[in-house]
Amino acid sequence: MKKAFIFLCSWLLSISAGAQYTPQAGLAGSDAVPAASTRFVNWATGCTIYRGLMNIADASLGYASAGDSTAALGVADNGIVSLGDSGVAIVTFAKPIYDGPGADFAVFENGFINPANDSESYMELAFVEVSSDGTNYFRFPASSNTQVNVQAGNTTYLNASNINNLAGKYIAMYGTPFDLQELAGTIGLDINHITHIRIVDVVGSIFANASHDFTGRAINDPYPTPFPSCGFDLDAVGVIHNVETGIKSLTANTAINIFPNPSSELFTVAVATPLSLTAVLTTTTGTVLQRKELTPADNTIQVSQYAAGMYYLILQDLSGNKWQQVITKH
Numbered sequence: 001m002k003k004a005f006i007f008l009c010s011w012l013l014s015i016s017a018g019a020q021y022t023p024q025a026g027l028a029g030s031d032a033v034p035a036a037s038t039r040f041v042n043w044a045t046g047c048t049i050y051r052g053l054m055n056i057a058d059a060s061l062g063y064a065s066a067g068d069s070t071a072a073l074g075v076a077d078n079g080i081v082s083l084g085d086s087g088v089a090i091v092t093f094a095k096p097i098y099d100g101p102g103a104d105f106a107v108f109e110n111g112f113i114n115p116a117n118d119s120e121s122y123m124e125l126a127f128v129e130v131s132s133d134g135t136n137y138f139r140f141p142a143s144s145n146t147q148v149n150v151q152a153g154n155t156t157y158l159n160a161s162n163i164n165n166l167a168g169k170y171i172a173m174y175g176t177p178f179d180l181q182e183l184a185g186t187i188g189l190d191i192n193h194i195t196h197i198r199i200v201d202v203v204g205s206i207f208a209n210a211s212h213d214f215t216g217r218a219i220n221d222p223y224p225t226p227f228p229s230c231g232f233d234l235d236a237v238g239v240i241h242n243v244e245t246g247i248k249s250l251t252a253n254t255a256i257n258i259f260p261n262p263s264s265e266l267f268t269v270a271v272a273t274p275l276s277l278t279a280v281l282t283t284t285t286g287t288v289l290q291r292k293e294l295t296p297a298d299n300t301i302q303v304s305q306y307a308a309g310m311y312y313l314i315l316q317d318l319s320g321n322k323w324q325q326v327i328t329k330h
Helices: 002-018
Strands: 046-051 088-097 105-108 110-115 117-122 128-129 174-178 194-201 236-239 256-258 266-271 275-282 288-293 300-302 308-316 322-329
Touching: 002 117, 088 236, 105 194, 256 322, 266 308, 288 300
Parallel strands: none
Antiparallel strands: 046 088, 088 194, 105 174, 105 236, 110 117, 128 194, 256 266, 266 300, 275 288, 275 308, 308 322
16 A cells, blocks of 8 residues: 555656646746847737726726737837736737747736746736637647636736746746647648737636636636736737748749649749749758759759758849748658
């Protein structure tokens, strides 16, 4: 019996340890992305806000009102717009986001550190969903291992290592990163052409009106917060992998089609008007893999020798005009 008890305790401890996630910004192992990071290539250019109530259980208090949608545009600066309980922000971008190596974008909130414990912070959380058509949205699988026995209140600090795939996990000026690869294979979603990101405030109640993680567990964060600045406070959304769409033709009369895309072996470059073109294949970080002069008789790019992933195919004519497209090798 004693051995069985020891085994059970060890098993429970292993489950607990396995459920730990990355720690707070500034601690070893954290994946928080500083606002000043050179990884960011773009920021949100559009934002629509659908406010939630200050207290979802008491509509008489009215709606959140702090900030406005312009606060969520551009570089993270700790200026915010508050969503309120179950409030929603939909942000858009000048160019689509694609699934590159590692995180593809990051969401910024305005949390702050517990002065007595740098593993903890005051955090208001939100679900993150993405769309490639502005209509159908798909949520990142969020996890919360915060205890659900005692309701978090307005003075409660939470530990980031209990939280995964929820915006607001990190303190102000540090973005929570999201990797589109986690949603690969989702029917109705093109992870290499994300045009909209929807951010949905978590109602942190562990009782009525609770929000739940992907396992069905209630997500415990400060509740109620009946103030104009209640709920998730959106600062910014930074883009790490940005589709370089380029122009759609090298000249006004020259349309280009690259197909099939994705492909596992060959990409064909079809040009409406006969044209001398140089094709350059690079990695997403700019390393040149292949350079080839294309002709009507030889207008294919062989990629079977490369690893599966994203690449840039850059075309240039004799006048120096360029066209660039992201291609996917399966």
